Amino acid sequence: MTAAKPTPGAAPAFRGYSRGLSAQVYDWLYEAIVSVRLEPARRLSENELAAELGVSRTPVRDALYRLAEEGLVDVFPQRGTFVARIDRQGVADAQFVREALERAAFREAVGGSGPRDLEAMRENLRSQERARDRGDIEGFFDLDQRFHQLFFDAAGHPGAGRVARRARPQMDRVRRLALPDTTGFDTLLEEHRALVEAVAEGDAEGGDAVLTGHLRLVLEAVDRVAASHPGYFA
Numbered sequence: 001m002t003a004a005k006p007t008p009g010a011a012p013a014f015r016g017y018s019r020g021l022s023a024q025v026y027d028w029l030y031e032a033i034v035s036v037r038l039e040p041a042r043r044l045s046e047n048e049l050a051a052e053l054g055v056s057r058t059p060v061r062d063a064l065y066r067l068a069e070e071g072l073v074d075v076f077p078q079r080g081t082f083v084a085r086i087d088r089q090g091v092a093d094a095q096f097v098r099e100a101l102e103r104a105a106f107r108e109a110v111g112g113s114g115p116r117d118l119e120a121m122r123e124n125l126r127s128q129e130r131a132r133d134r135g136d137i138e139g140f141f142d143l144d145q146r147f148h149q150l151f152f153d154a155a156g157h158p159g160a161g162r163v164a165r166r167a168r169p170q171m172d173r174v175r176r177l178a179l180p181d182t183t184g185f186d187t188l189l190e191e192h193r194a195l196v197e198a199v200a201e202g203d204a205e206g207g208d209a210v211l212t213g214h215l216r217l218v219l220e221a222v223d224r225v226a227a228s229h230p231g232y233f234a
Contacts, residue, residue, distance in 0.1 A: 021055055026063035028053065033072050033083055034172045035138065040085040040232040044073065072169055085234040090170035091222055097167040099215045101160050102148060106195070106211050108155035110204040117154040121196045124150065128192065132185040140185060141176060147192060154199070171218055177229060178221035188214075 029049075032038040044064065050057045064081055067073040074084045109117070124147045131140040145165070152161030179188075191214045198207025226233045 021059040022062040022066075025049075025053060025055060025059045026066055029063050029067060030072070030169070033067070034169050034176065035141075036173055036176050036232075038083050040083050040173070040229075042083045044081045044083065046081070070169065086173050086232055087170050087234050088222060088226075091174055091218065094168045094171035095215065095218055098164050098171070099212065101164045102151060102215060103208055103211060105152045105155040105157055105160060106199075106207060107204050108157070109151045110199050110202055110207060112156060113154040113199050117150065118196070118200055120153075121147065121150050121199065125189070125192055125196060128185075128189055132189060137179060140188075141179060144188065144192075151195075151199075173232075174222055174225050175218055177225045177232070178218070 029038070038044070046057045046060050046064070049060045053060070064073055064075070068075050068081075071087065071090060072084050074082050076082070124143055128140060128143045128147070131143055149158070149161045149165070152158050152164075179185075191210055194210045195207055195214070198204070198210065
């Protein structure tokens, strides 16, 4: 399998950023893998990536090493470096972590949210609706990520939300692949609205029931996504 050619215009401009190049290259590669722009089983060439990103091979090598430690890249001696296939057990583990943390945060958010928290949630919903109307899948997904972080913020545990997100790359790849074809924008939006109303009305039990089903959608999607993209799964 040969490495796919770099995508023209896809590279960011790293100049002027305070963070080290290795961290910036890592962030770019991480997002490209989780968004499935770099698809599972794709061969990765240090030389081609360095040329595409306009950096030396060292930050690319450092980033790939870090991604390999996180299970997003596979390195095979004498064969090369590849985007790791999606691990079903990794998806289940990530969903377990996310559900445990987010349900706890949601219950605290119901009792601790103020007007600013609710307005932030509602503004995010309005932005989701605009992304839906534009058919902007990437924008909708990013807003979805921020929406769920708002429960952790309202609960006073923003760091826990970041912990949950770091556990999710395998799961998020399934969610990216499933979003255009399975759950759809409208279903997600309806459930997001129900969650905000539960927070506004102080309905922890009702909101928790909605949230639990919402968070388990990814488990229902795994088989459908695997049937559509069998080569993407380990």
